[in-house]
Amino acid sequence: MISKTEFTQEKVVVAVSVGLFILFSFLLSGFFSASNLIGLIRNISILGILGVGMGIVIIGRGIDLSMVSILAISAAFFIEMLNAGIPLTGSFFIALCFVLLIGIVNGVLIAYGEIPPIFATLAMGLFVYGYGRSQIMSADVAYVPDEYTDLLDLGTLKPLGVPIEVYIFVAVCIVAWFFLRKTKYGHYTYYIGDNYEAARNVGIPVRPMIVLQYALSALFAAIAGAIVAGTILSLNTRIVNSTLLYDVILIVVLGGIGLSGGKGGVSNVIFGALLIGILVNGMTIMDLEQTHQNLIKALILLVVVILDTIFNQRNEQTEKQGDI
Amino acid sequence: MTTVLRMEKISKEYRGVKAVQAVDFDLEQGELHSILGENGAGKSTLTKLMAGVIEPSSGEIFVNNQKVEFQSPSEALNMGIAMVFQETSLVPSMTVAQNLFLGNERFLNSLRRINIQAQQFLQSLNFTVSPTALVMSLGAAQRQMLEIARAVRLNANILIFDEPTASLTPEEKKHLFSLIQRLQKSGVSVIFISHALEESLQISDRITVLRDGEKIFTKPTHDLDRNKVVQAMIGRSLSYSIGQTRKQQDIRLSGKKILSVQGLSMGNLVKNNSFSVFSGQVTTIFGLVGSGRTETAKIISGIYKRDFARGGQVDFQGRTIRYRVPSKAVSDGIVYVTEDRKNEGFFDKMTVGENLYSGYLSSKTHNGLSVSMREMRDISKLWIEKVSIKAINDNANVVELSGGNQQKTVIGKTLIQKPELCFFDEPTRGVDVSAIDEIHELIGNLADSGLAVIVISSYLPEVRKISDRILVCRQGRIVEEFSPANVSDKDIMFAAVH
Numbered sequence: 001m002i003s004k005t006e007f008t009q010e011k012v013v014v015a016v017s018v019g020l021f022i023l024f025s026f027l028l029s030g031f032f033s034a035s036n037l038i039g040l041i042r043n044i045s046i047l048g049i050l051g052v053g054m055g056i057v058i059i060g061r062g063i064d065l066s067m068v069s070i071l072a073i074s075a076a077f078f079i080e081m082l083n084a085g086i087p088l089t090g091s092f093f094i095a096l097c098f099v100l101l102i103g104i105v106n107g108v109l110i111a112y113g114e115i116p117p118i119f120a121t122l123a124m125g126l127f128v129y130g131y132g133r134s135q136i137m138s139a140d141v142a143y144v145p146d147e148y149t150d151l152l153d154l155g156t157l158k159p160l161g162v163p164i165e166v167y168i169f170v171a172v173c174i175v176a177w178f179f180l181r182k183t184k185y186g187h188y189t190y191y192i193g194d195n196y197e198a199a200r201n202v203g204i205p206v207r208p209m210i211v212l213q214y215a216l217s218a219l220f221a222a223i224a225g226a227i228v229a230g231t232i233l234s235l236n237t238r239i240v241n242s243t244l245l246y247d248v249i250l251i252v253v254l255g256g257i258g259l260s261g262g263k264g265g266v267s268n269v270i271f272g273a274l275l276i277g278i279l280v281n282g283m284t285i286m287d288l289e290q291t292h293q294n295l296i297k298a299l300i301l302l303v304v305v306i307l308d309t310i311f312n313q314r315n316e317q318t319e320k321q322g323d324i
Numbered sequence: 325m326t327t328v329l330r331m332e333k334i335s336k337e338y339r340g341v342k343a344v345q346a347v348d349f350d351l352e353q354g355e356l357h358s359i360l361g362e363n364g365a366g367k368s369t370l371t372k373l374m375a376g377v378i379e380p381s382s383g384e385i386f387v388n389n390q391k392v393e394f395q396s397p398s399e400a401l402n403m404g405i406a407m408v409f410q411e412t413s414l415v416p417s418m419t420v421a422q423n424l425f426l427g428n429e430r431f432l433n434s435l436r437r438i439n440i441q442a443q444q445f446l447q448s449l450n451f452t453v454s455p456t457a458l459v460m461s462l463g464a465a466q467r468q469m470l471e472i473a474r475a476v477r478l479n480a481n482i483l484i485f486d487e488p489t490a491s492l493t494p495e496e497k498k499h500l501f502s503l504i505q506r507l508q509k510s511g512v513s514v515i516f517i518s519h520a521l522e523e524s525l526q527i528s529d530r531i532t533v534l535r536d537g538e539k540i541f542t543k544p545t546h547d548l549d550r551n552k553v554v555q556a557m558i559g560r561s562l563s564y565s566i567g568q569t570r571k572q573q574d575i576r577l578s579g580k581k582i583l584s585v586q587g588l589s590m591g592n593l594v595k596n597n598s599f600s601v602f603s604g605q606v607t608t609i610f611g612l613v614g615s616g617r618t619e620t621a622k623i624i625s626g627i628y629k630r631d632f633a634r635g636g637q638v639d640f641q642g643r644t645i646r647y648r649v650p651s652k653a654v655s656d657g658i659v660y661v662t663e664d665r666k667n668e669g670f671f672d673k674m675t676v677g678e679n680l681y682s683g684y685l686s687s688k689t690h691n692g693l694s695v696s697m698r699e700m701r702d703i704s705k706l707w708i709e710k711v712s713i714k715a716i717n718d719n720a721n722v723v724e725l726s727g728g729n730q731q732k733t734v735i736g737k738t739l740i741q742k743p744e745l746c747f748f749d750e751p752t753r754g755v756d757v758s759a760i761d762e763i764h765e766l767i768g769n770l771a772d773s774g775l776a777v778i779v780i781s782s783y784l785p786e787v788r789k790i791s792d793r794i795l796v797c798r799q800g801r802i803v804e805e806f807s808p809a810n811v812s813d814k815d816i817m818f819a820a821v822h
Contacts, residue, residue, distance in 0.1 A: 183693050184685050190674070191682050197668035201627060202737060203654030203686040262673045 009256040010268055012307050017275040024282040031285055038162055044277035045169035046224050050248045051269040052176045053220030058252055059180070060213045061193040061261025062117040066106060066125030067221040068245045072237045073132030074099045075225035079142040079235060088148070102128055103218025107211030129240050143234045154230030165227045172223060177266040189213060193261025250297065251276050254304055275300070326353050328513050329374065329405070329482055334383030336369050343369040345537045346383070351482065356504065356514045358524035361534035362557055362782070367517045370534065371484045375407040376400030406475035407484040414459045414467055421455035424474055449473055451503060465496030469503055476507065483507070484515045489523060501527055519612045521550055521821045533557055558784055558813040575809060576792045578602035582776045583624070583745055587636035590628060593619045595800035597636070601745065603776040606767060608787045611797030611820050617780045618663060621747040625660035626653035640745065655688045657744035661735055663753055669734040670722050676733055677704035677718035683737030703740065711736040712762060728759025735766065745776045752786060764790050784813050796820050
């Protein structure tokens, strides 16, 4: 949990972020302004919420590729239920159960069915998206019905001038941090990610824990979905085909949560998200094309990962089968 | 007779530990030469040196009177030395013919061509297996014979076998031996490592016995019998305090019967195993590798599952138990300290404190959901002292510690759980000499405090030093029980070898 290496990936990312922040503040007019910085955090909050969910799963040495499908279809399902005239609370609980069910099925497939997480969640993601598009929705986009627009409009909620999604992101971070650091089950997640066999032998209920992890990531995906739908009062399911999922994995890995599990925390997700947020914001102000932005993101990821392998070299002692 | 392989004063050190010390060895053409010794006597190291898997620290190797220095197994293979591995190195999803030609396919590989060539070649060895059969459909013996065929095809004239018969049925063994004998007649020399004494005495021409990395003797088999070989294998120099035998009055009396196992079975590894364990005593299970000791312990502590039907019965404290997962066993007070601490013992990305805390968190002594750093520090401080882990502080990473301190960390995290029955599987394997005594003392203290302690060990001096009761395991079941006061090493060894 506590890395004692002098030069960690986390520090590299923070240093690069601070460097970019200072650089952009001096070079780009309009970067260092309250409205731009609030916008910056707002932009990364969806990514960050997904990243926190993904982070928990990756700490437990898994991966959840179904998160973006869950995001899209859970929100769309909720909206479609409202459109069908089901009352608000009823729709909410049905949608919540739907999300938890997907997460639990993911976890059961992985923990009890012993299917590698990458396949189980890939299949689940495709299934959820396919099911939602073919059975629940008639079009790509679901619109919140008019009678609920006032109630569900999150876009206009700005306590103290800060958009509501920033508060939700902060709340999600606090909840996840509390889970990982302050509860028994959070610690179990680290032990399982570090060494599954050892965790099992010491008496940790490893399989229920894995189910819990995937239920949590599904829940966080649904929260992100609620924000997406609430701020624009509609949900376009084509988000599933975007690069969002890769961006989520990007910030988690960039922040320093290794795919081999057992290390990192919420702060790593925040650092990773901030770096990408600052970078994208600066590049947008510079008016760089999307394709060039992707190129720079890719280079940053490679540099950080290479630096990590240089500074945290694996050797016979720490190497284990299944390390990625 | 010509000598095909000679080793002079060969030594191999691993980080200061001598695995093989100044051993002279020679192999003649067409002979079958057995190398015998206890676990850790240096047999495997010696053969790996011959096959170029590892390089010697000092000493010289001659093949056909020509000095060689192998950098890799392929160089040894070029000189005609091939090793047939215990875990076979075949590709299961490919056919027999493809495996036979693995690594020397032509650029344009024709399956038909290699099938025909393989057929002819296998027939010349009188080894009947279809070249188009998939390797995964073959039995253990056929796989091993295929490996031999592969080595012969590469013109190997020295074949090294590491425990070739461990996983074979008697029928398969006969097939393997007849193939080996045919090869011998055609001038191939064979080196044979085995735990099975009878086998070695039956088929080999000469026998070399190793002990603690040193050669005891090389003698023609007709000058030897089982007795002499066993004596040579165990007659150990008393290098340190280990090796002292226990006096009758030191032996702890058995407390109440805490565990009773009847007819425990799991596949081929544990067969109809029955025994009892008493509290306040150290019970050791002695046996050779593969005798089913570890599996028995793992079944009882919920790590493995026994056979569903006719798996036997386990009673713990008068209650019949059958665990599906270790966590239930832990909460009932049965814990297992692994022999493989790197892969299933400690958490290598974490500190000593976090490792120790894992045991506390998953035990029934920890209530509720919340955890705290202060609690972790208090607990780890207490247990670092209790099991005397020598680390700078509880924040030291566990991988940075010595083997002994890693082992103490694993033991500590298990003892935190307040067990009533504790399995120690090879507790001093890979542990520095100074820590061995401390771990032995720790185990003794546990028994004094009323725990039922079961130690699995294949190291006779350790067994004799710490046990109050000795059980011997052979081929998946406990076959004999001894009291440590009036038993000789020879008796124990006799019971363990088959």
